[in-house]
Structures are given as structure tokens and as C-alpha cells.
Amino acid sequence: MSELLKVPTMAEYMAQGKQPEVLFWVGCAGSFDDRAKKITKAFVKLLNKAKVEFAVLGTEESCTGDPAKRAGNEFLFQMQAVTNIEVLNAYEVKKIVTACPHCFNTIKNEYPGLGGNYEVMHHTQFLKTLLDEGRLTIEGGKYKGKRITFHDPCYLGRANDVYEAPRQLIQKLEAELVEMKNCRKNGLCCGAGGAQMFKDAEKGDKEVNIERTEQAMEVKPQIIAAGCPFCNTMMTDGVKAKEKESDIAVMDIAELIANAQDL
Amino acid sequence: MPYLSNIIFAILLITGVVFFTKNVKKLMRNIRLGQNTEVSDNKSQRWKNMAMIALGQSKMVRRPISGFLHVVVYVGFVIINIEVLEIIIDGLFGTHRIGLKVLPTSLYGFLIATFEILAVLVFITVIIFWVRRNILKLARFWKSEMTSWPKNDGNYILYFEMVLMTLFLVMNATDTTFQAMNAGNVVSQFIAPWFSGLSESTLHIIERTAWWLHIGGILVFLNYLYFSKHLHILLAFPNTYFGKLKPKGELNNLEAVTKEVKMMMDPSIDPFTAPAEGAESEAEPVKFGASDVQDLNWVQLLNAYTCTECGRCTSECPANQTGKKLSPRKIMMDTRDRLEEVGKNIDANKGVFKDDGKQLLDDYITKEELWACTSCNACVEACPVSIDPLSIIIEMRRYLVMEQSAAPVELNNMMTNIENNGAPWPYNQMDRLNWKNE
Numbered sequence: 001m002s003e004l005l006k007v008p009t010m011a012e013y014m015a016q017g018k019q020p021e022v023l024f025w026v027g028c029a030g031s032f033d034d035r036a037k038k039i040t041k042a043f044v045k046l047l048n049k050a051k052v053e054f055a056v057l058g059t060e061e062s063c064t065g066d067p068a069k070r071a072g073n074e075f076l077f078q079m080q081a082v083t084n085i086e087v088l089n090a091y092e093v094k095k096i097v098t099a100c101p102h103c104f105n106t107i108k109n110e111y112p113g114l115g116g117n118y119e120v121m122h123h124t125q126f127l128k129t130l131l132d133e134g135r136l137t138i139e140g141g142k143y144k145g146k147r148i149t150f151h152d153p154c155y156l157g158r159a160n161d162v163y164e165a166p167r168q169l170i171q172k173l174e175a176e177l178v179e180m181k182n183c184r185k186n187g188l189c190c191g192a193g194g195a196q197m198f199k200d201a202e203k204g205d206k207e208v209n210i211e212r213t214e215q216a217m218e219v220k221p222q223i224i225a226a227g228c229p230f231c232n233t234m235m236t237d238g239v240k241a242k243e244k245e246s247d248i249a250v251m252d253i254a255e256l257i258a259n260a261q262d263l
Numbered sequence: 264m265p266y267l268s269n270i271i272f273a274i275l276l277i278t279g280v281v282f283f284t285k286n287v288k289k290l291m292r293n294i295r296l297g298q299n300t301e302v303s304d305n306k307s308q309r310w311k312n313m314a315m316i317a318l319g320q321s322k323m324v325r326r327p328i329s330g331f332l333h334v335v336v337y338v339g340f341v342i343i344n345i346e347v348l349e350i351i352i353d354g355l356f357g358t359h360r361i362g363l364k365v366l367p368t369s370l371y372g373f374l375i376a377t378f379e380i381l382a383v384l385v386f387i388t389v390i391i392f393w394v395r396r397n398i399l400k401l402a403r404f405w406k407s408e409m410t411s412w413p414k415n416d417g418n419y420i421l422y423f424e425m426v427l428m429t430l431f432l433v434m435n436a437t438d439t440t441f442q443a444m445n446a447g448n449v450v451s452q453f454i455a456p457w458f459s460g461l462s463e464s465t466l467h468i469i470e471r472t473a474w475w476l477h478i479g480g481i482l483v484f485l486n487y488l489y490f491s492k493h494l495h496i497l498l499a500f501p502n503t504y505f506g507k508l509k510p511k512g513e514l515n516n517l518e519a520v521t522k523e524v525k526m527m528m529d530p531s532i533d534p535f536t537a538p539a540e541g542a543e544s545e546a547e548p549v550k551f552g553a554s555d556v557q558d559l560n561w562v563q564l565l566n567a568y569t570c571t572e573c574g575r576c577t578s579e580c581p582a583n584q585t586g587k588k589l590s591p592r593k594i595m596m597d598t599r600d601r602l603e604e605v606g607k608n609i610d611a612n613k614g615v616f617k618d619d620g621k622q623l624l625d626d627y628i629t630k631e632e633l634w635a636c637t638s639c640n641a642c643v644e645a646c647p648v649s650i651d652p653l654s655i656i657i658e659m660r661r662y663l664v665m666e667q668s669a670a671p672v673e674l675n676n677m678m679t680n681i682e683n684n685g686a687p688w689p690y691n692q693m694d695r696l697n698w699k700n701e
Contacts, residue, residue: 007699026695028686037698058696062685070638071674072552072660074517076681078524081516086528109513114521154639159512185644189581194638198677198687202635205586212581 005041006048009058010091020055022126023093025107027100028063029229035236036229042258043099043123049263050136054097060087064106071195078114081106085116099123099254101155101228102193108160122156124166124227124253131172140174141260148175148256149221151212151235152187153228166227169253173260178219188212190234197230213238217248224250272354272478279482286489290568293606297561302505309504312649317503322647326575329395332388336424339385340496343378343431350478360441372446379435379450386428393421403574406583408593413492413572420493427480434473437466495571499648502569505562506649511640514657519549552661555622556602559658566650567599576642576652582635589635591642591652597627598655624659633659634671 029036065080096118098104108120130136156162163184170177182188191208216224226232236250315321324330349362362371396404435451553559576591577583601623609616636656663669677687685692
């Protein structure tokens with residue numbers, strides 16, 4: 001199927017003297033993590049299906065600097081940011097979509113102060129817009145009537161007050177959206193934020209992702225929907241640790257929509 | 264000496280106010296030890312936040328039970344304090360219930376009736392608060408940082424309020440002329456019979472004693488504030504005004520770093536040229552991040568004094584919930600305690616801080632706590648008065664990483680990867696688009 005993916009780069013657009021409608025910022029997880037790459041591809045399939053003229057930076061993309069900043073390394077963060085902004089501004093990028101809430105938050109909120117001003121959207125917001133504009137149709141398919149719970153990524157929810165777009169997409173799948181006791185503003189972290197993804201947790205009596213997985217299991221979902229590659233990893237690990245991987249799938253919303261249409 | 268009581272009252276009142284003013288000045292001096300920060304923007308939104316969050320208690324009621332109970336005490340406190348105005352006038356001019364002379368009896372009765380009902384409600388609520396803390400032992404009041412003074416402080420405040428409300432009702436109940444009037448004594452008429460059989464003069468003595476203890480207690484309580492978590496009744500207002508307006512996910516970009524990064528990126532600048540004569544050459548090198556309270560900005564220090572140790576932040580914290588040492592409330596308490604220590608040091612050394620070999624980092628807040636944070640903003644969201652513990656944690660991480668190179672090994676690996684190949688993992692940047700063909 002992969003040969004069907006159309007993934008033009010900004011450099012190719014530039015060579016043709018054209019501007020894409022939107023830049024898809026893939027992010028490090030989306031580029032390198034095996035699980036997250038599936039999300040990237042699912043999202044690209046949807047972009048292709050909706051005939052969105054998008055481009056990626058490809059090898060010109062680099063880490064936004066989010067984990068460095070959250071770890072306290074402001075130098076490294078700003079070096080990354082300034083370099084990325086130079087690339088983005090050179091291509092005169094106006095609009096960015098990303099499937100990673102960490103990239104989303106950093107580019108949207110922390111780049112403007114360093115000279116990078118773009119309209120930044122999370123992929124769930126972008127897909128919602130495509131749906132509203134009639135460019136994308138969503139059908140339930142195999143997810144019709146399934147119990148799905150949505151895990152709010154901290155950097156999408158609390159950090160940027162985006163709660164509705166992902167939920168509206170899930171409801172379009174004609175699925176049964178069930179909420180965990182801690183959701184939206186009160187959503188519990190998966191445990192990966194603030195650079196925790198890259199280190200062992202401090203001594204405690206439990207891992208954060210196990211706590212969150214238990215909260216999800218309380219509402220007996222068939223699918224835990226995620227909107228962040230790191231949450232996805234943490235929740236997948238949590239479900240595995242609970243030996244529930246045959247009952248509960250952890251899926252990104254883009255994957256749900258793409259799979260429902262057998263893309 | 265016909266004016267003896269007036270004079271004693273005036274002295275008492277002035278002493279209370281003078282001491283309180285002194286405390287407030289010290290408080291402001293300490294808060295100003297913090298770094299400058301720009302908060303003069305978007306005034307209308309700031310006033311709105313203060314009106315909604317502090318005055319309107321909008322975030323308190325997110326937890327319906329404690330929120331509702333708090334509103335009762337808050338409304339009671341504010342409204343019953345109107346009565347203090349009458350007490351002060353009576354005390355200074357030797358009048359008795361001046362309100363009766365200037366207001367129609369019906370209105371006066373209505374006011375006193377309102378106060379009496381609120382006094383009972385506050386009394387009951389405060390008892391419920393006490394039970395929640397001491398009998399039901401709600402988890403957030405029994406965390407490791409809630410021992411000794413913080414634990415006692417919480418109870419002392421409740422006892423204070425119980426006593427003040429009791430004195431107010433006893434004062435009304437034993438005021439025979441007020442009882443005879445039968446206007447506004449909606450609660451105290453049921454307390455009056457407890458004192459039946461006592462002579463007129465004994466009742467008068469009880470009434471006067473309650474009156475003096477009531478106003479005396481209020482003045483003592485006013486001065487207790489500075490030493491207590493209860494400062495929030497004042498500081499919640501400026502704190503919500505100065506609270507963060509930007510999206511919670513946005514961390515500030517350090518300007519000092521921006522300057523250096525821009526210099527590194529600009530090929531036209533020669534970093535080895537000597538700075539121009541006198542141009543900032545005397546300036547001390549900037550310290551990155553915070554190791555002590557003076558490195559934090561003044562809003563963060565105001566945050567620390569505003570914290571009333573309710574523990575909603577800590578109970579929402581994923582790290583704390585899973586048994587890690589981190590408690591956002593403790594971050595705020597430590598910041599306040601260290602700031603107090605620095606303030607006392609300055610007082611003892613004629614206005615200059617003398618190095619005491621201590622700092623906020625390590626002596627109060629450990630690295631283990633700082634590295635346990637997931638930066639999820641649950642604490643910031645939970646705080647009913649717009650305190651931002653996360654900003655302090657990040658500021659201290661910045662010090663650890665940029666001044667001390669003291670990040671955990673795995674994080675150093677992650678950062679080296681970003682530096683070398685633009686990703687937190689050791690993958691080549693040239694492979695970034697490989698997924699397309701996989």
C-alpha cells in the first residue's frame with residue numbers, strides 16, 4: 001500500500017515554484033518510532049484521500065526542542081527553535097499541522113517569541129476542519145458501536161484547551177464515546193511529558209501509565225483513543241502490563257478514521 | 264477616667280493596625296526580592312480573572328463539597344466583617360450599637376439577623392472543616408509536608424474562627440437591651456436562655472468581655488495572617504490578577520539565552536571581539552535558572568505567600584499519586600519558607616542578605632522532586648488561586664542543567680542526540696523521511 005502514499009517535500013514544492021496548503025510537521029516520534037510511524041502514515045492517507053496539498057520538511061526537519069526545554073536545557077531548545085524557524089521562514093510556511101501535541105504546543109506557543117509565527121493545528125483539529133468543509137467523510141465501519149475512551153494528551157488539553165475536536169471525530173465514527181473519571185481538564189498524564197519519556201521514573205509505588213491505564217480499564221473500553229505518539233506508547237505499555245492487549249487496542253484517532261475506511 | 268475604655272480601645276486598634284502594616288511592608292519587601300517580570304499587559308483580562316477566580320470563587324467550586332463549604336465561610340467572613348465597622352465606632356466613641364441610632368430598627372435588625380445566621384453557618388462549616396482534617400483525615404491534609412506547623416496552623420485558624428463566631432453570638436445573647444428589642448436576634452434569642460438566672464450586672468460583664476475578646480481576637484487574627492497560610496484571604500486577589508494569561512503549555516523563552524543563541528547564529532558577529540569600552544562589560548554574567556528564591560520572579564514569590572496549603576495540586580499530581588516524592592504544594596511551601604528565612608536574614612543583617620550557606624535547591628527542594636515532574640499542568644489547573652508550581656520546577660531544572668550540568672544521565676543522552684542528529688534518539692536526520700517507503 002505504501003507506494004500509494006504521496007508525500008511531497010517542501011523542497012519539491014519550492015522547485016515547482018508552488019506553495020502547499022499546509023506543512024505537515026511529522027516530529028521525531030512520527031519519523032522514527034515504529035508505532036508512531038503508523039500514525040504518520042494513517043494521517044497521510046487521510047490527507048491524500050481529502051486531496052490536501054501538503055508537504056513535509058523531510059530531512060530538513062529537526063526536533064522542535066520540546067524535551068530539551070522541559071528538561072531545563074533552554075540553550076539547546078533555542079538553538080533547535082532558531083534553526084527550525086530559519087528553515088520554516090525560508091519556505092514562507094504559514095500553516096502547520098502536526099500529529100504530536102508536544103510539537104504543536106512548542107511551535108504554536110514558544111516559536112512566536114523567537115520569530116516563528118505560524119497558524120498551528122493539531123491533526124485532530126485539522127481533520128475536523130476537513131470534515132466540516134466536506135473534504136473528508138468519516139464513517140464508522142468496523143468501529144461502529146465500539147466502546148472508545150479518549151485519553152486527553154496534557155499538551156493538547158490542559159496546555160492548549162483543545163478538548164472537543166478529537167471527541168467530535170470519535171463520535172463521527174458512530175462509536176460509543178465513554179469518558180474516564182479523569183478527563184478533559186482533569187485528565188491524568190500518561191507519564192511521558194516533561195522529558196520523562198526519555199528517562200526512568202523516580203522512585204515511587206507505581207508507574208504513572210499503569211495508573212492511567214487502570215482508569216481507562218474502569219470504563220471497559222474496546223479502544224483507548226490517543227492523540228499523541230508518546231501517550232500512545234505509554235498507554236500501549238500500560239495495556240500490555242495489564243495483559244489486556246487482546247481486549248483493548250490503543251489507537252490514534254487518525255488511525256481509527258483511516259482504518260474505518262480501509263485506507 | 265470616663266474615657267479610659269475609649270483610650271484602651273484606640274491603643275489596641277492602633278497597635279493591631281501598626282503591626283499589621285509592618286507585616287505587610289515586610290511581605291512586600293520579601294516579594295520584591297524576586298526578579299522583575301512583565302505583567303502589565305491585558306489589564307481587562309486580569310481584572311476579569313480576579314473577579315471570577317478570587318471574588319467569584321469559580322475554581323473553588325470545581326470540587327463541589329469543599330468548594331461550597333468554602334463559599335459559606337468566605338461569604339460569612341466578608342459580610343460579618345461589616346459588623347466590625349460598628350464595633351470600631353462604638354469602641355472609639357464610647358457609643359453602644361451606633362447602628363441603631365443611624366439606621367431604622369428594621370434595617371439594623373435585618374443586618375444583625377444576617378450576621379447571626381452567617382455566624383452559625385460559619386461555625387458549623389468550620390466544624391465540618393475540622394472533622395475533614397482531623398477525623399475523616401482527607402488524604403491531602405495528611406501528606407508528608409503537612410506535619411508540625413502546617414498541620415497545627417490549619418487547626419488554629421479553625422479554632423480562631425469558632426471562637427470569634429461564638430463570641431459574636433454570646434455578645435448578642437447577653438446584651439439585654441438588644442434582646443429586649445427583639446429585632447435581629449434570630450439566633451442569639453436561643454442562646455440567651457443559657458444565661459438566664461444571671462444578674463443584670465453579670466450579664467453586662469459577660470457581654471462586655473465577649474465584645475472586647477471579639478474585637479481583640481479579630482486584631483490578633485489579623486496579625487496572625489502573616490505567620491500563617493491564611494494570608495490567602497488577602498493575597499488571592501493580587502495573585503489571581505497577576506496569574507498566567509498565556510496557554511498553560513507555554514513556557515517563557517529565556518531572553519539571556521536568546522541573546523547568546525542569536526550571536527552564535529549570526530555570522531557577522533565576532534564573539535571574540537572585546538566588548539565596547541564600558542558597554543555592559545561590568546555586568547555580572549547572567550545566572551540561568553533558579554537555585555534560590557532571589558532567582559525566581561516576584562510573581563512566583565507572591566504565589567508562594569498566597570498558597571494556603573489546600574493540597575488540591577498535590578492530589579492531582581500524577582507523580583505524587585504514584586508515590587513519588589514530588590508534591591507541588593511542598594514546592595510552594597518550601598519557596599515561602601526559604602523566602603521567610605532570607606527575609607529574616609536581611610532583617611538581622613541591617614538590610615543586606617548575608618550568605619547563610621543555604622539555598623532553595625537541595626536544602627529545601629531536592630533534585631529527586633524536580634526530576635519527577637511530567638510538566639502536565641495538573642497542579643496549575645487544580646489551583647483555585649492561580650498558583651503556578653510548574654514554573655518554579657522548570658526554573659530550577661534550568662539551573663541544574665545549564666549551570667550545573669546535573670541532568671540525569673538518560674536526559675543527557677537524549678540532549679546529546681538532539682544536538683547531534685536533531686532527534687531525542689540516535690537516528691540519523693537523513694533518515695527522517697524513510698517511513699514513507701517502509
